[in-house]
Amino acid sequence: MQRPIANSQRFELGPRETLAILWPYVRDQFMEQLKGIWFIVVYLFLFQILVLGLPIAYAGMIAAGTLVVILGLMFFMEGLRLGLMPLGEVIGVMLPRKSRIPVILAFAFILGIGATLAEPAIAVLKAAGAGVKPAEAPLLYSLLNDYARQLVAAVGVGVGIAVTLGVLRFLRGWSLKYLILPLVGTLLGFTLWANGHPQMRHVLGLAWDCGAVTTGPVTVPLVLALGIGVCRMVGGSENRNAGFGIVTLASLFPILAVLLLGLYHLNAEDYYGAAADPFVRAQSASVEPRRVESEVLAFGDAEFQTYLSSGELPPRSKLILRQGEPRLVEGRIVHSDPVIVLEKVALDDQILFAGDLWDPQSSLHQQVMDALWSALRAIVPLCLFLLFTLRVVLQEKLIHGQEVFIGLGFAVVGMSLFGLGITLGLTPLGTQLGSNVPATFTTVFPWGLPGTEGPLFDHAFYGKLVAVIFGFFLGYGATLAEPALNALGNTVDSITAGAFRKTLLMHSVALGVGLGIAAGVYKIAYDLPLAYLVVPPYLLLLGLTWISSEEFVNFSWDSAGVTTGPITVPLVLAMGLGIGGNVPGVVDGFGVLALASVGPVITVLTVGRIVARNERRTAPQE
Amino acid sequence: MTAFRAIENLSSVTAMLPQSTAGRVVEEVFNRGGHGATIFNARGTLLRDHWIQRLIPVMSPVMRYVQVLVPDDEVDGLIEEIYAVGGLHRPGAGAVFTIPCEEVIYSTDYPVWSPSSSSGSNASLNIKENLTAIYCITGRDEIEAISRAAVQAGGHGPVVQLCQGRGLRAGLGWLRITSKANKEVLAVVVDNTDADNVFDAIIRAGRIGSPGRGIAYRIPVQKGVVNLTSVYGHAHQAATLEQIVTAIDEIKGDSHWRDQSVIDLGRTGKVAGVGLAPKGPVDLRDYVSLICVVPREHMDALMEAAIQAGAPGINVVYGKFSETEKSTAAGVSLTRERGVLRTILPRARLDGVRRGIVDTAELSELPEICLYIQSVSRVVTYLPEVRKPLTGVRYRGSFVASD
Structure with a gap:
């Protein structure tokens, strides 16, 4: 019974008008992404040229890559706004209205597993384990190589349980505090125990990093939107849940899952070199x-x-x-x-300018195909699952179908360009910086360049200090460019009706990531055990969480899960490996990401405390 | 088939409260016989007066914006009650005000608080009568400057809500993707004395009246209380201005002394004294504000209808509808979401738009709809096409329909 709609309000637009409407839109999007990303790129360039005194290898490729990253982010963020997030939110709204709890929970579980399998960053973990020596850390080596599938499955089940629990929490109105405190407590106990165990201690870094890596640019906005949708429907007018918290659980549960998997293989003794090792090792x-x-x-x-x-x-x-x-x-x-x-062997003579603008070994065609493929893999199956749920399970039609499909298209295009840009631009830039930074305290072969370089300082301490400071700004800049954090910032901004600004959130998170990464670099440079650096901050966190208000607990913990995305992870891992490789005795580059997730929770909760203090001061006085 | 009914003698009571007291106030509404209240998220305004505080990023206080339709004879009692429950005598505790509706049309399933025989109590000294509500709808980037200007011109604690603007881009086909829901509504309630100043300051700061800059309008408030904080005091400063003003209020026993203000007489100069404030602007009754409350899921259909029927521009705010009777599904209580559609339009177009909305609602059988109309005393916006010259001033293409 739709009223026939007169066509009077529909404007006929020529190409010129279309362009006139599109141009400011495109320009705004471009500038917004440029604002996010310029800092990290300029910073890395300047550090390499001014501090390390090295030319940039493949400068042309990196410049082109950066431009492609900006274009990709432009499309991707619009894709999130128009397509993925409305889709997630609609389902979140419809689920509690139309289906029963078991159906909702089953949906959440499948979504969690699917989102993990689609997440490209999982593959990065294998790269991080490339330098693991089987003789030194046999259990870790086996998990990464022999049991890689089990590892991914464990993480997937962890995320699945987390999303299910997160949704159940909204339905029942549980406080996040009471989930976090026992969970983190268990994890810390486990970590302390594992730290004393000769095999398990090596798995710790992997486990904590898995937690950080699972939540990427597709999963986070989707899960956030879903949570917001559910919370719009359930709970009274003063429901303080507001839809955050799933991301937190989704970064804590995989840690537990990986540790348990490690424990299982430890007991079964079927890891590398153990009694029941089923694999035949080539000599x-x-x-x-x-x-x-x-x-x-x-x-x-x-x-x-x-x-x-x-x-x-x-x-x-x-x-x-x-x-x-x-x-x-x-x-x-x-x-x-x-x-x-x-x-x-390297040539001994130092060349001042990097000869190649483009990496001769990279194949552009292959990279384009890879990026497109991983974007399709990350987005399409999930969206099909969501659309299926919407149409078949919930029997709802999309209200703004056209916009949502344009949005999903944008998301795929954006994700492909973004992935391509990262391979072309940010990874080579990050990798060369990562492997060149140890030049501050030791002699290195500069990445992509002939000759040797460093050490810049006579005393290793000053060199390591410079590396730590470098790590801080690397974390700070990379975080500001993270798309998932941008999405979280927008969401927090609109949920609180603008009271908690996106910029405030992003800068507090970036500060936290910076501090965390600086601590991580320090850990690697001096080969400290991870437990010493993870346990005290988490204990501090538990205290802060206990005294903070529910809303701040929700989005500070969520921002921790969000920080480690496709921009930060490769940069940080490259740096971790680069520094780790130059410090004797370091087995792996793991652990930096875990520290990068602790930092932001502490900073955001601290900001929350400051705000609460200010509010008390200006609050109505009795 | 949705049936509509008309009702008179209703007022919309709006409370702008901090998170902590909003829940209690809504319960109070229910206790007094109301069936439901629409609750929106909003934020207050905080400006810092000390330079070092400006370096720290601001986090504005989270507020709730509660709207209820109340029969006229219940209004005084309700305001009095909200005043007591919300502790509005305290500085920064919030605001409550009422605006009479000219006309209310509602679908029969909409829970309207129908007038009862019980007589309401009379207003006390605490409640002021010479107030004006000023609204300004514009882009997010402009709101900060506008709030600042409004506060400096004498407005207390502007309250801001996010909203979606609709209108021009709705007919653009796929280019609709370029429209973003990044508008905000600023609401500030001021003494009539300050109303002109604040209104002008808002228009100047936001350059409302240039193309694409939004709209500002003011509505006379029947009665209300405003006690909102807008400035962070320096830690060493003994009291904020609001606290001082409240203290004087308490000493004097009323707030009428505040009428003793400087009145700008235009070219002839300024005078100061008691009771000089103009008794409120004359209503031209040229423009009206049409407000339509609908369940969120039906908002799109109604927006379309309103635009088709000739509404010049629409803004929509979504909130939760809190009711005495809760609906449940899957074992949990579900929230009902309401959207509030607001459009400011010339009285000449009112009938068409109203009919458009009502027809659509009837034909598509949309449930739980309520429309009400409030007169607007002054509007400033940019009119892309002025069909006939109206009385008013025209300045560089912007049209000021003034009193």
Whole structure:
């Protein structure tokens, strides 16, 4: 029974008018993203050039990548606003209205698992474990290599339980405090115990980082919107839940899941080198895995083929003999049964300008396809699941169908461009900075450049101090550019009717991430055990959480889960590996991300305390 | 088929309260016989008067904006009660005011608080009668400057809500994606004495009247109490201005001494004295504010209808509807969400728009709708096309329909 709508209000627009309407819109979007990202890019450039005194390798590629990142973020954020978030919110609103609790919880569980599997950052964890030496941390090595699927499944189930519990919490009106306090308490106890255990202690870093990584740019806005939708419907007028908190649970439960998985394999003794190890290990592992510092210092396939066909040693190669038995026989050194390794050596002369603007080994076509594929994988299955739920389970139609589909299209385009831009621009930039930063306290082979560099300071302490300060600003800048945090900021802003500004939230979170990463760099540089750095801040947090108001507890903990997304993670991991690789005794680069998640909770809760104090001062006086 | 009924002698009572007292106030409304109240999230305004405080980012206080339709004879009693429950005598405790509705039309399933025979109590000294509510709807970026200007011109504690503006872009097809729900409504209730100053300050600060800058209008308030904080005092400062004013109020026993203000007489100069305040602007009754309360899920249909019927621009605020009877599903109590659609339009167009909305509601059988109309004393906005010259001043394309 729809009234026939007169066409009088529909304007006919020519191309010129269309452009006139689109242009300011596009310009605003572009400027907004530029504002978010310029700091980190300019900062990294300046640090490399001015502090480290090195040229930027592949500057052209990085510049193009940065532009693509901005374009990608532009589309992606609009996609979130128009497509993903309204979709999540509509479902959140409709679920409690139309279905029964078991259906709602089942939906939440599937959504949690699906979101994790779609999350591209999970793959990053494997990269972080690339340098794990099986002899030193066998259980960790096995989890990352032999049981990688189980690991992802454990994280997925963890997130699934978390989303289910989060939604149930809204329905029942439970306070987040009473979920966080026992959960974090358990985790801390577990961590302290594991820290004393020779196998489990290596798993700690992985577990805490898994918690940080699961919540990415697609999951967070979706889960937030869902929570907000549910909270719009349930609870009285003074419901203080407001829809936050799922993200928090989704970053705590995977930690527990991974630790439990580790515990299981520990008891089953089927990890690397243990009694019941079911895997046959190739003996070639006796050449210890070498982390490739840079492509310049590695032989490529072409060189290998030339070597195979001609039998001549490639130019700039160094011959290393390992194992076997050298003896002095009749004036000659005879080395019997050696493993022969050919390594490429760097040229000694320093070049002032990076010759290549573009990484000759990167294939643009391949990268475009990869980015598109991972964007499709991250968005399409989830959206199909959501649309299916909406149409079949809830039997609702989308009100602004056209806008939502344009939004979803934008999200896919944006995510692809964003991924491409990160591969082209931010990763090479972050990686070269990450591996060059140790130049402040030791001698390194600069990434992508020939020659050696450093140490900049005579005393290692000052060099490490500079690295710590670098880590702070890296965290600060990268966080401001994170899309998931932007989405959270917008949500907090509109939920509180503008009382808690997006900028305030983002800067407090960025400050926290900066501090956390600085602490993480310190940890790696001096090879401190993770537990010493994780346990005290979390204890502080528990205290702060206890005395803070429910709303602040909700969004401060959520911002912790949000901080570690596609911009921060590669930069931080590259730096962690770079520094870790230059400090003797460091097994892995894990743990920095976990610290980066603690920081923001502390800062946001602290801001909350300050605000509460101010409010009390201006509050109505009796 | 939705049936509509008309009712007279209702007023809309609005309370702007901090989070902590809003719940109690709503309960009080229910106790007095009301069936429901619409509650919106809003934020107060805090400006800092000390330079070092400006470096720290502001977090404005979270507030609730509660609206109830109340029969005229209950109004005094309710305001008095809200005054007591909300502790509005304290500085910064909130505001409550009432605006009479010219006309109320509601669908039969809408819970209207129908007039009863019980006689309401009389207003006490605490409640003032010479107030004006000023509203300004504009983009988010402008609101900060406008709040500041309003406070400096004498307004106490502007309260801001997020809203969605609709109108021009609704007919753009897929280009609708360019419209963002980033408008805000600023509401400030001031003494009639200050009303002109504050209104002008708002228009100047927001450049309302230039194209695309929004709209500002004022509505005479029948009675109310305003006690909102807007300035952070310096820690060493003994008391804020509000506290001093309240203290004097208490000493004098009333707030009429505040009428003793400086009156700008235009070119002839300024005078100061008691009781010089103009007795409120003459209503031109040219423009009216049409307000329509509907369940959130039906808002889009009604917005479309209103625009089709010729509403020049619409803004929508969403809130929760708190009721005495709760609906439940899946074992949990569900909130009903309400949207408030507001449009300011010339009286000439009122009938058309009203009919458009009512027709759509009847045909599509939309439930729980209530429309009410309040007269607006002054409007400033940019009119893209002025069909016939109206009385008023025209300045660089902006049209001021003034009194």
